[in-house]
Amino acid sequence: MSARSGIGYDSHRFADGRKLILGGVEITEAERGLSGHSDADALTHALIDALLGAAGLGDIGQHFPDTDERWRNADSLGLLAEVCTFLDEHGWSVVHVDATVICETPKLGPHRDEMRETLASAIGINRLEVNVKFTTNEGMGAIGRGEGIAALAVATVDR
Ligand code: MG
Numbered sequence: 001m002s003a004r005s006g007i008g009y010d011s012h013r014f015a016d017g018r019k020l021i022l023g024g025v026e027i028t029e030a031e032r033g034l035s036g037h038s039d040a041d042a043l044t045h046a047l048i049d050a051l052l053g054a055a056g057l058g059d060i061g062q063h064f065p066d067t068d069e070r071w072r073n074a075d076s077l078g079l080l081a082e083v084c085t086f087l088d089e090h091g092w093s094v095v096h097v098d099a100t101v102i103c104e105t106p107k108l109g110p111h112r113d114e115m116r117e118t119l120a121s122a123i124g125i126n127r128l129e130v131n132v133k134f135t136t137n138e139g140m141g142a143i144g145r146g147e148g149i150a151a152l153a154v155a156t157v158d159r
Contacts, residue, residue: 006053
């Protein structure tokens with residue numbers, strides 16, 4: 001048994017004048033997006049950390065530091081694909097990923113299938129091996145007050 005699991009977490013604050021990108025999908029009905037050095041795709045960032053964690057290869061901040069101009073407004077989907085290539089070079093293949101996005105508004109359910117397709121294509125696995133879930137924080141705390149969006153992820157990799 002050489003399968004391993006990793007966890008990931010990320011959160012970004014809402015900001016006016018930004019597009020909302022989650023799982024590589026633009027949520028066009030959102031009134032604002034998330035602030036960040038890259039495109040601030042919290043879901044994709046949580047997945048990247050889960051994958052790096054599973055492979056024992058560090059975290060997103062080590063590989064794509066937000067002090068580096070190369071990653072300004074970076075397409076996080078491209079970073080995800082790069083990380084999967086990196087894992088492959090270290091002998092790891094991705095078996096499955098699962099994630100939860102915590103967000104009060106907008107409702108993200110209508111975008112679930114497109115996110116699964118988009119993420120699966122960047123990772124290079126079947127979309128059935130990519131699960132994305134949505135929940136709210138029931139009005140509690142910063143996420144509950146609508147100050148931002150958080151995401152949790154789990155990834156399983158195998159030799
Ligand atoms: Mg992030």
